[in-house]
Structure formats: C-alpha cells, structure tokens
Amino acid sequence: MPTSVTSTTVNSDAEAYEEEHVHAIYDQIASHFSSTRYKPWPIIAKFLDSLPSGSIGLDSGTGNGKYLPLPLDRPNSICTIGLDRSRNLLKFARQAGGKKRDVIWGDVLDLGWRTGIFDYAISIATIHHLASSSRRRQAVETLIRSVSPSHGRILIYVWAVEQDGLSKRSIPPEENSTGIGRDVFVPWILNQSPENEERSHNPSVFNRYYHMFVEGELENLVQDAVANLGMVVGSAKSSVERRGVEILQNGWERSNWYIELKRWQV
Amino acid sequence: MRLIAHHILACHAKGCTSNNFPLKFSDVESQNAEAEFSPDFLKGFYPKIEWNVLITTAKEKFIKFGEVSLPEEQPNLEDLDEETLKKIHHVLLEIDVITGKMSCPNCGHIYPIMSGIPNMLLAEHEIA
Numbered sequence: 001m002p003t004s005v006t007s008t009t010v011n012s013d014a015e016a017y018e019e020e021h022v023h024a025i026y027d028q029i030a031s032h033f034s035s036t037r038y039k040p041w042p043i044i045a046k047f048l049d050s051l052p053s054g055s056i057g058l059d060s061g062t063g064n065g066k067y068l069p070l071p072l073d074r075p076n077s078i079c080t081i082g083l084d085r086s087r088n089l090l091k092f093a094r095q096a097g098g099k100k101r102d103v104i105w106g107d108v109l110d111l112g113w114r115t116g117i118f119d120y121a122i123s124i125a126t127i128h129h130l131a132s133s134s135r136r137r138q139a140v141e142t143l144i145r146s147v148s149p150s151h152g153r154i155l156i157y158v159w160a161v162e163q164d165g166l167s168k169r170s171i172p173p174e175e176n177s178t179g180i181g182r183d184v185f186v187p188w189i190l191n192q193s194p195e196n197e198e199r200s201h202n203p204s205v206f207n208r209y210y211h212m213f214v215e216g217e218l219e220n221l222v223q224d225a226v227a228n229l230g231m232v233v234g235s236a237k238s239s240v241e242r243r244g245v246e247i248l249q250n251g252w253e254r255s256n257w258y259i260e261l262k263r264w265q266v
Numbered sequence: 267m268r269l270i271a272h273h274i275l276a277c278h279a280k281g282c283t284s285n286n287f288p289l290k291f292s293d294v295e296s297q298n299a300e301a302e303f304s305p306d307f308l309k310g311f312y313p314k315i316e317w318n319v320l321i322t323t324a325k326e327k328f329i330k331f332g333e334v335s336l337p338e339e340q341p342n343l344e345d346l347d348e349e350t351l352k353k354i355h356h357v358l359l360e361i362d363v364i365t366g367k368m369s370c371p372n373c374g375h376i377y378p379i380m381s382g383i384p385n386m387l388l389a390e391h392e393i394a
C-alpha cells in the first residue's frame with residue numbers, strides 16, 4: 001500500500017514549524033513508530049562495529065534507540081548516548097534491547113556536553129526534519145564540534161529525493177533541479193484500534209515534515225558546515241591547514257544519502 | 267541517567283562557555299542498576315575521566331558505595347588494578363539517577379532529571 005508524499009512550503013519560523021510538524025507528531029505516534037523501527041541498516045551497523053572498544057558516542061536523533069545496543073557481538077564494549085527531542089520516544093530508547101541505556105532529552109542543534117568529548121557521532125534520519133538549510137548546517141556543525149578533533153568519526157543519513165523501486169512511497173514529480181531538495185509531508189497513519197487487524201474506519205493521519213535531499217546536497221551541507229567552523233574538507237596529507245574533516249564515504253543506499261566523516265588535526 | 271552521562275554533560279546556556287562542567291547534583295533519588303563489567307570499555311574511556319570529578323561524584327550521598335573509596339591521585343592506565351576498575355565501573359555505570367537536578371557551576375542554570383531522563387533543552391532566549 002503506497003503512501004503518497006505531498007509537497008509543502010515552510011511558511012513560518014522554521015523552529016515553530018518543526019515543533020508542529022515534527023516534534024508534536026513523534027510524541028503522539030511514539031509507541032506505534034517504535035514498534036516498526038527495530039532493524040538496523042547494514043552500513044550503520046558496520047560503522048558501529050568498526051569502532052574500537054572503549055569508544056563513547058552520540059546518537060543524535062536516536063528515536064527509539066535501535067542503534068544503542070550495537071554492536072551485538074561485542075555488547076558493552078562501546079557506549080552510545082542517545083539524544084532526541086521526543087520524550088515519548090526516549091522512554092523506549094532508555095530500555096532499548098532490554099538493557100539500561102543512556103539517553104538525553106535535547107535538541108540536535110545544541111551542544112550540551114564537553115566539546116569534542118565523543119569518539120563518534122551518528123545522525124540517522126534526523127537532519128531531514130530540520131526546516132531550513134541554515135538549521136541543517138548548524139546540526140552538522142554540532143556533530144563536528146561534538147567529536148574528538150583528532151579522531152572523531154561521524155555518520156549521517158538523510159532521506160533522498162531519489163527513491164528506489166522497493167520504496168513504499170511515491171514522490172510527486174520533480175519541478176526543477178536546483179541542487180536543493182524538496183520540502184514534503186510524509187503521512188504517518190495511526191490506526192485508532194491497533195488490536196483490530198482490519199483497517200480502522202477512522203485512522204489518524206499525521207503529516208510529518210521532511211526535507212528530502214537531492215544528490216550532492218548532503219556533501220554541500222558538510223562543506224558549508226566545515227567551512228563555517230574554520231576547517232577544511234580533505235585529508236590531512238593533502239592540506240597545509242591544521243584542522244580538517246575528511247570524507248571517508250559518500251553514497252546512496254535504500255532511498256537515503258549518507259556520508260561518513262573523520263576529523264583530524266596536525 | 268547513569269553517571270557516565272553526568273561525566274559528559276555540560277551547560278550550554280547562552281554565553282556559558284567556561285567552568286560549565288561538571289554540573290552539580292541536588293535533590294537526587296537514585297537506584298542501583300547492575301551492569302556487566304567491561305574492562306575494555308573502561309580502559310578506553312579512562313583518558314576522558316576527570317579524576318577530581320569522579321572522586322567528588324563517588325562521594326555523593328546518594329551513592330551507596332560502602333567503605334571503599336577511590337585513590338585521591340589518578341593511577342596511570344598501566345597501573346590500574348581490577349579492584350579500582352570495578353569501583354569506577356560501579357560509579358559510572360551502575361548508579362541510575364531517577365530524579366534530581368543538575369545546576370551549572372558557572373551560571374546556575376538548572377537541568378532537571380525526570381523518570382531517569384535529563385532535560386538539556388533550553389528556552390529560546392537561553393540558547394547560545
């Protein structure tokens with residue numbers, strides 16, 4: 001059953017817009033949403049698996065905390081702290097995988113911890129909920145500032161305009177390509193009677209705001225964020241600068257754009 | 267909220283950029299929550315530990331720590347014995363703060379903890 005995506009325009013203050021079309025919705029659908037989010041995506045699982053024991057990290061926009069227990073074959077070898085705006089989702093994250101997890105109620109734009117304290121940070125399906133390009137850039141800046149200047153690693157996933165054939169969603173046709181993605185509503189259908197297998201006659205529809213990224217847009221966002229922090233994008237070897245961010249991988253998977261970054265200083 | 271999070275969190279109110287760590291506890295109710303001992307994790311995290319913060323936190327009244335306490339001087343990583351590691355494990359990973367307040371030593375901003383979740387959200391005018 002395809003759910004259709006509709007175009008929208010952010011016509012008010014971006015923060016107020018997110019409050020209405022993102023935060024308020026996740027607090028209401030938290031329980032149903034959480035029950036559908038349990039399978040980790042392979043590239044993210046691989047990233048977490050590659051981290052050395054003793055690492056501490058941030059999951060910025062943790063939702064129900066499905067990445068907090070990873071890696072499963074080395075439990076307790078690393079510690080991921082989950083942050084989210086939805087308090088109701090955090091109730092699930094706090095006990096993700098049946099163990100006590102470390103969670104914070106906070107905003108992905110803020111830096112409420114010791115600067116550079118984390119060895120890694122992940123931001124999965126989160127930045128696309130921010131309703132202006134400057135707020136999306138600021139979220140990337142916060143991730144960069146949160147991780148170690150010498151070795152901090154970052155993985156970011158956002159939803160792509162370019163959807164694969166398996167996707168359940170149909171996207172309205174593109175108007176023009178400008179390198180800037182599309183502002184859309186993605187419906188979440190909350191059945192009023194979950195015990196009933198049949199479709200309820202009056203399901204509630206919650207239209208969540210997404211900014212869908214076009215090819216190249218996530219990398220540009222990273223470039224802007226790094227420049228804004230007075231650093232360079234590139235490898236330590238090829239630069240005369242003292243501090244920078246290297247792009248380790250940058251690609252598309254299952255209707256999402258992702259990018260992996262590593263900080264360095266000399 | 268386990269105390270490892272307290273060892274990470276810092277005040278981020280507008281203009282508050284120094285002396286904003288560690289946040290000071292008050293009105294805390296905590297419970298013990300047993301966690302699996304992972305020396306590999308603790309040794310990796312060890313360089314990030316602020317020793318005075320850890321020993322001050324370990325003396326908080328809400329911690330039922332028993333007779334033993336941590337050495338005043340931070341041992342070198344190579345010299346860490348299992349007994350000390352287990353004490354660090356207990357303080358950072360086995361004390362779960364359920365309710366309480368954390369206040370900034372610099373600006374006094376209060377971050378509440380409710381149902382085990384610290385609230386680090388700020389009002390718009392408080393954001394740096």
Ligand SMILES: [Zn+2]
Pocket residue numbers: 277278279282286370371372373374375
């Ligand atoms: Zn402060």
